[in-house]
Amino acid sequence: MKYSAFAKSWFLDPTKPGFDNYPTLLDDDRKVPKLEASLEDIGEYQRRLWANQKQGLLLVIHGPDTSGKDSLIRTLATYADPGGFHAWSFSRPNSVEGAHDFLWRVTPYLPAYGQMVAFNRSHHEAVIGERVWPVRDVETYDWEARYRAIREFEHHLASEGTCVMKVWLNMSKDEHKRRLLKRLDKPRKRWKFDPSDIEGWKKREVYQAYAEEALAATHTEENPWYMIPGDRKPQARAIIAALVAAKLKTLAPEYPKESPEVLAEYRELLAKNGVS
Amino acid sequence: MKYSAFAKSWFLDPTKPGFDNYPTLLDDDRKVPKLEASLEDIGEYQRRLWANQKQGLLLVIHGPDTSGKDSLIRTLATYADPGGFHAWSFSRPNSVEGAHDFLWRVTPYLPAYGQMVAFNRSHHEAVIGERVWPVRDVETYDWEARYRAIREFEHHLASEGTCVMKVWLNMSKDEHKRRLLKRLDKPRKRWKFDPSDIEGWKKREVYQAYAEEALAATHTEENPWYMIPGDRKPQARAIIAALVAAKLKTLAPEYPKESPEVLAEYRELLAKNGVS
Numbered sequence: 001m002k003y004s005a006f007a008k009s010w011f012l013d014p015t016k017p018g019f020d021n022y023p024t025l026l027d028d029d030r031k032v033p034k035l036e037a038s039l040e041d042i043g044e045y046q047r048r049l050w051a052n053q054k055q056g057l058l059l060v061i062h063g064p065d066t067s068g069k070d071s072l073i074r075t076l077a078t079y080a081d082p083g084g085f086h087a088w089s090f091s092r093p094n095s096v097e098g099a100h101d102f103l104w105r106v107t108p109y110l111p112a113y114g115q116m117v118a119f120n121r122s123h124h125e126a127v128i129g130e131r132v133w134p135v136r137d138v139e140t141y142d143w144e145a146r147y148r149a150i151r152e153f154e155h156h157l158a159s160e161g162t163c164v165m166k167v168w169l170n171m172s173k174d175e176h177k178r179r180l181l182k183r184l185d186k187p188r189k190r191w192k193f194d195p196s197d198i199e200g201w202k203k204r205e206v207y208q209a210y211a212e213e214a215l216a217a218t219h220t221e222e223n224p225w226y227m228i229p230g231d232r233k234p235q236a237r238a239i240i241a242a243l244v245a246a247k248l249k250t251l252a253p254e255y256p257k258e259s260p261e262v263l264a265e266y267r268e269l270l271a272k273n274g275v276s
Numbered sequence: 277m278k279y280s281a282f283a284k285s286w287f288l289d290p291t292k293p294g295f296d297n298y299p300t301l302l303d304d305d306r307k308v309p310k311l312e313a314s315l316e317d318i319g320e321y322q323r324r325l326w327a328n329q330k331q332g333l334l335l336v337i338h339g340p341d342t343s344g345k346d347s348l349i350r351t352l353a354t355y356a357d358p359g360g361f362h363a364w365s366f367s368r369p370n371s372v373e374g375a376h377d378f379l380w381r382v383t384p385y386l387p388a389y390g391q392m393v394a395f396n397r398s399h400h401e402a403v404i405g406e407r408v409w410p411v412r413d414v415e416t417y418d419w420e421a422r423y424r425a426i427r428e429f430e431h432h433l434a435s436e437g438t439c440v441m442k443v444w445l446n447m448s449k450d451e452h453k454r455r456l457l458k459r460l461d462k463p464r465k466r467w468k469f470d471p472s473d474i475e476g477w478k479k480r481e482v483y484q485a486y487a488e489e490a491l492a493a494t495h496t497e498e499n500p501w502y503m504i505p506g507d508r509k510p511q512a513r514a515i516i517a518a519l520v521a522a523k524l525k526t527l528a529p530e531y532p533k534e535s536p537e538v539l540a541e542y543r544e545l546l547a548k549n550g551v552s
Contacts, residue, residue, distance in 0.1 A: 082353040
């Protein structure tokens with residue numbers, strides 16, 4: 001798996017896991033790629049990916065409540081073919097999911113070859129959210145074992161042809177506050193407000209600390225975490241769209257090609273049946 | 277389930293099952309609603325449907341090969357939220373699917389409450405395609421029993437809150453011919469050409485005759501078939517988008533509302549935790 005210099009410039013540095021080391025806002029919009037061009041590229045190259053059916057792309061999106069995960073996915077999907085693009089959310093495991101190992105519930109939703117799939121939260125919640133709000137009544141978890149399981153799971157996916165891109169939306173405390181209030185003010189957003197948002201806010205520091213540890217432990221050169229400034233949604237979307245577009249171009253540069261001989265044979269068969 | 281006069285004007289008339297009774301092209305574009313407005317409505321009302329999570333919408337799309345089912349779904353999805361909108365294709369049943377009753381394979385893909393789902397072909401292939409190309413090695417099927425099973429299945433869905441809209445793209449033989457050739461000419465479309473398209477073309481008359489019978493037998497006032505002129509893609513898309521938009525408006529006219537008391541309580545809780 002090769003990454004461009006642009007992609008690498010957004011990698012998490014696992015030797016500097018603290019999110020304070022990463023910007024929540026870029027002051028210079030000149031560093032931000034143009035959104036529309038990236039979305040058009042996503043539309044085109046996702047269709048090629050789907051036509052070729054050789055590789056899959058799994059986009060894992062994490063960040064605090066209100067960090068814009070849903071609207072990011074909506075934006076990325078603008079020109080995507082819904083036949084080959086699906087989005088799934090993973091909140092707290094339900095009772096059936098919690099009765100299985102933590103990778104079980106995401107497995108049926110992994111991309112098929114040719115598909116691009118976005119996870120709004122993912123199996124990584126098992127080493128972040130579940131650490132704040134335990135799902136099972138066990139004495140203690142072996143977090144190192146879970147980190148290792150995630151690394152091996154994602155390495156397995158990459159080896160078998162599914163690229164894994166992991167994104168953290170790095171949002172400041174002030175912006176988090178502002179968006180919680182905004183959620184209550186706007187009829188279009190109000191329904192998304194849930195008392196659990198208040199619990200999330202109360203546990204912001206501890207959640208963030210677990211996330212810092214988990215991201216550093218599950219970042220690999222092959223399946224990296226991208227640290228994206230999250231305080232201005234259009235900025236975050238434009239950066240992530242550019243990263244996704246660049247990755248799709250490497251996975252599916254061309255539509256599948258038929259040899260001229262096969263095409264001639266098809267034409268002949270059609271002509272024989274009155275189509276010419 | 278109530279349908280507007282506009283919706284009803286596109287209903288199949290089961291007393292006139294022959295597709296020749298329905299236009300493949302409208303000569304007057306003034307009868308065609310504006311696409312963009314309908315797509316924006318779909319975007320807005322599908323988000324309300326998803327926010328309310330009370331009803332589902334299943335859109336079943338059928339028509340000959342090359343009739344534009346994929347591109348229709350792409351168009352309808354333009355402003356849809358991919359969290360609540362999914363598209364699935366059903367071609368010939370594979371060996372596991374064929375080893376089950378014919379409704380089994382579609383069941384896991386039905387819309388959850390709040391979701392809108394498009395089926396590119398569906399369980400109706402069991403009374404159309406499977407009649408041309410049998411899946412199981414049985415003496416004979418009881419087609420009337422299958423029609424009844426489909427009617428009862430869809431009635432069950434409607435009773436439980438999932439609206440079923442069924443669309444037939446009515447394409448002329450000449451247009452079918454033209455598109456088969458076009459598929460071979462364009463690199464962007466060529467990969468979709470498959471020798472099975474030629475088989476489909478050869479069996480066009482018999483496939484169409486089975487479809488005429490099946491549609492008439494599974495059309496109900498509750499879960500109607502819409503007969504849409506399919507020879508010009510933009511026309512077909514605009515009509516279907518208007519039908520879907522109108523249906524969504526009846527299913528989810530508003531975002532869910534919280535009482536002022538609950539909102540005040542949320543604000544108080546946030547303020548207590550430093551968010552104000």
